[in-house]
């Protein structure tokens with residue numbers, strides 16, 4: 001396979017002023033005709049390369065109305081030769097087989113309906129085209145299909161014509177006035193139901209909002225609609241961005257490789273991110289729907305109106321849009337809890353990626369298959385980079401930068417450099433030492449040591465930073481890290497800070513861009529405890545010289561919610577890592593039990609933030625702990641044992657507090673108000689703890705709660721609490737859940753996932769049986785992510801010492817690879833960190849990677865991940 005490099009970027013040889021597409025949708029083969037108004041760029045050689053997949057049958061090419069046969073067809077596309085040197089009309093006719101498409105890229109069928117997925121490079125599976133984001137054009141789309149089977153025919157923009165045809169067929173014509181790259185093209189044809197609402201924009205225009213889904217799911221779309229309306233309003237209020245068409249459509253489909261897609265005015269969503277009722281979806285599902293609906297809507301400006309010059313710039317739209325959806329969700333819910341969740345995900349998944357063989361900068365230098373770069377690095381670390389501009393420039397400065405970005409680049413395909421320039425220029429700021437965030441991979445390691453001088457009344461903070469080596473990048477330079485710092489006085493209050501003779505408030509942002517630097521705060525009347533990297537102001541691994549007492553103090557007093565949580569997590573991490581690295585003699589740290597007791601007791605306070613308390617009670621995940629251990633040492637069984645010991649000890653010692661809190665927060669009836677959601681999360685966290693006790697009464701109580709739950713959040717929490725327990729209640733609960741929900745595929749995915757994740761010994765047999773059962777379908781990505789992805793999260797069974805879990809995953813990847821390379825490559829990623837594990841597991845994983853690599857006809861997707869992992 002060919003590697004593509006950022007340094008080889010060349011602008012397109014032709015621009016496309018206008019594109020007209022006509023789809024004739026049939027059960028056995030769809031014909032696509034395109035008419036393109038092509039304009040040669042200056043210096044054109046008369047050649048034009050059009051991307052096209054091998055699966056696309058070429059029926060004919062005309063230039064200015066005459067057949068054109070001077071072309072060469074290769075495995076990646078078509079090179080047209082001897083083309084006119086002035087603007088010309090190019091017409092191409094192709095035939096494709098959507099009904100055979102299991103890759104779910106291009107045009108395919110999901111539950112009998114036609115739909116498209118063109119990002120990143122799916123349009124080339126529909127027709128021959130310059131399938132690159134810097135080729136922007138207006139599109140008109142005519143769709144023709146059987147009327148009875150496909151009464152709904154949708155594409156981007158406005159409906160300009162429709163009518164009946166002979167033979168029970170009908171057509172629609174759509175016109176999108178905004179220029180766009182073909183990755184934003186979309187088409188849907190199906191027998192769908194719809195809900196409709198309206199939004200009045202800030203300038204008074206009415207926008208019709210529609211959500212389409214299979215008819216039996218129509219009563220599950222209200223939350224997605226509310227989320228859309230809130231997003232539209234928020235973008236106007238926060239960034240002054242107003243929707244730019246009269247119609248906005250969302251379509252939910254069951255078979256989808258990712259979460260959702262921001263096609264211009266026709267967003268296509270994985271149905272799991274649209275459909276929700278309290279009985280069928282959890283609070284976490286509700287939050288995910290709100291966030292993803294917002295994310296796709298926000299792309300209308302950050303991604304669609306201003307798009308990427310090339311795919312190396314992906315973070316330009318994704319990092320910025322994730323930042324925007326994070327801020328939206330923070331405004332709609334509890335800001336502190338949202339930040340904690342986002343940082344946890346970053347630290348577990350992204351820090352691990354940044355320390356492994358797939359480490360890449362947020363603007364990668366090369367790729368084999370672009371789909372492999374829709375990563376936590378490009379998305380989540382990219383969002384952190386955007387957040388740092390805001391931290392450095394302030395809210396107003398950031399807004400000025402955004403305004404200038406749109407003013408300069410509306411309707412263009414641009415680079416991360418352009419975004420950087422807009423931010424710097426709008427604020428007259430020198431941010432040059434910030435630039436390496438785009439080009440360097442690896443998580444900077446920052447140390448912060450504070451010391452107090454009682455005589456001089458100064459507090460000195462010494463910072464150092466090192467960016468670790470990553471594959472292909474042996475030398476690194478320091479990068480600007482905004483380090484937000486406060487000093488907490490002995491009375492638990494933030495001190496007023498003076499730095500370099502200036503009063504700087506109670507939190508100051510240090511612009512730390514050297515290998516080492518020292519900052520001295522003056523006028524510090526009493527010894528403070530420093531609160532460093534408030535709100536996680538930079539995506540770094542921080543080590544401090546804070547003592548256990550300091551951390552306990554910060555847990556109780558820090559005004560920064562993130563650092564209050566972080567102090568507790570640091571205590572728990574230190575304990576767990578000591579246990580994991582120790583001699584197997586487990587001993588609890590009494591200070592931690594006391595601190596946890598105090599956290600739980602906080603729930604009784606009048607204005608307690610229960611969502612925060614639930615979050616603070618959570619013990620660091622196996623993934624997070626594994627990331628903090630040295631290469632070649634990770635033993636998942638030991639991590640599991642140590643976590644189980646800590647949970648069980650806390651449950652035993654705090655049983656009375658947990659039971660009282662559980663009861664106090666159990667509601668009579670479901671409600672979706674924020675306070676009720678918070679209480680639910682606290683109650684279910686308590687049940688989770690109690691499930692660690694070997695007590696038949698707890699299993700009975702959990703089953704009782706499962707059986708009587710009036711909402712999916714409580715049902716799943718109870719089921720989850722039973723899923724690792726060898727007891728009749730578990731068997732009964734899973735069986736009853738199946739009986740109740742087996743007609744709802746989204747709910748069945750939860751059922752599959754919980755069983756797959758179970759750490760009960762030898763659960764692999766159950767997972768293999770589920771794979772053969774009616775609730776599973778290997779062609780449906782959601783089912784694969786739930787069952788196979790869930791299984792990879794089991795410390796005990798995926799990482800079974802005999803290597804059976806690894807062999808099973810490799811078997812599945814080999815099978816999946818023939819059906820859907822994208823999904824297969826996501827699954828194989830569970831092996832990428834094989835070097836991290838102790839020798840017997842790492843060699844077993846490596847053997848499976850080699851077995852996969854030897855498969856004949858391996859997809860480029862899987863080849864790239866496997867070969868980079870083995871390097």
Ligand code: HT7
Pocket residue numbers: 117119120257258259260261262295296299318371374822
């Ligand atoms: N921009 C969307 C990306 C996407 C995608 C990429 C590759 C393969 C399938 C895909 N489906 C959607 C999602 C987003 O970030 O909004």
Ligand code: ZN
Pocket residue numbers: 295299317318321
């Ligand atoms: Zn996105």
